[in-house]
Amino acid sequence: RRTIHVALVGNPNCGKTSLFNFASGAHAHVGNYSGVTVDAAEAHAQMFGYEFLLTDLPGTYSLSCYSPEELYVRKHLSEQMPDVVINVVDASNLERNLYLTTQLVDMNVRMVCALNMYDEFERRGDKLDIPTLSSLFGMPMIPTSFKTGRGLKELFRAVIQVYEGKQGTSRHLHINYGHEIEQGISHIQQYLKADEHIRQRYSTRYLAIKLLEHDSDVLQYIGQHLAEEHRPEDRKQLLQARDVAAARVQEETGSDSETAIMDAKYGFINGALKEAGYVTGTKEDTYR
Ligand code: GDP
Ligand code: MG
Ligand code: K
Secondary structure (H helix, E strand, C coil): CEEEEEEECCCCCCCCHHHHHHCCCCCCCCCCCCCCCCCCEEEEECCCCEEEEECCCCCCCCCCCHHHHEEEEEEEHHCCCEEEEEEEEEEHHHHHHHHHHHHHHHHCEEEEEEEEEEHHHHCCECCCCCHHHHHHHHHEEEEEEEECEHHHHHHHHHHHHHHCCCCCCCCCCCCCCCCCHHHHHHHHHHHCCHHHHHHCCHHHHHHHHHHHHHCHHHHHHHHHHHHHHCCHHHHHHHHHHHHHHHHHHHHHHCCHHHHHHHHHHHHHHHHHHHHHHCEECCCCHCCC
């Protein structure tokens, strides 16, 4: 049987390294990420007769191109193409952590979510209907605590199911960002879909969103590819499409397209949390 490549992606301090250590029996450094170099640790694990290669990636709040960590995680996902991503989420800080989740959904990676710090979530008396949130994000969500190792088996069972492509475990889902932004995305996507090379490596939806966000790294990647193929005209057309789409979004939403996308992502997250009956801090008083 071949090894399942699993990448751990999440915000700083959500418990990625703790999960990594529990799953692999490794003793990687747990604590604040303060390294100067951006690096990833790798370890093997065996469970249920499967062999896993785990990669513990640097923590990021986003998959933009504003920091070396963000670029590193993004490059790992697109170049190493892990079989399954475990998105580790701090369940005691859901709204913020789910921002990165929406970006992973845009990338269309096969994914399982570890709702970690679940002990903290319970201690505070937070409430959430996990199956509802799970279906709104189109992927399994497993409560875990890597202080104790709780949920580890269930998490890897879900990883195997997603890897094997079991029906109903995850579905291809687009987060709907509203009419204005969706129109902009489709407009840019038309130019990307025509390109075989790009289409095979990336989700064109993801690239279109990144272009609307004026992501310089994605623009450079596509620009370089088109330059190598001596297609300056296509590059010009793509940029024009991006500018037209961004201007339209700005006109209709009143915000620049990057802000409009961020607002739409938080809109989706808050709507999903509301639908899943999310309530936080009901026991807060007890601990003051
Ligand atoms: P990383 O930055 O995502 O790699 O997070 P770490 O694994 O370094 O964990 C950050 C801190 O949270 C450490 O002090 C861990 O011991 C602690 N931690 C990790 N998982 C849990 C959990 O499920 N519950 C609680 N209460 N603490 C956790
Ligand atoms: Mg870590
Ligand atoms: K850390």
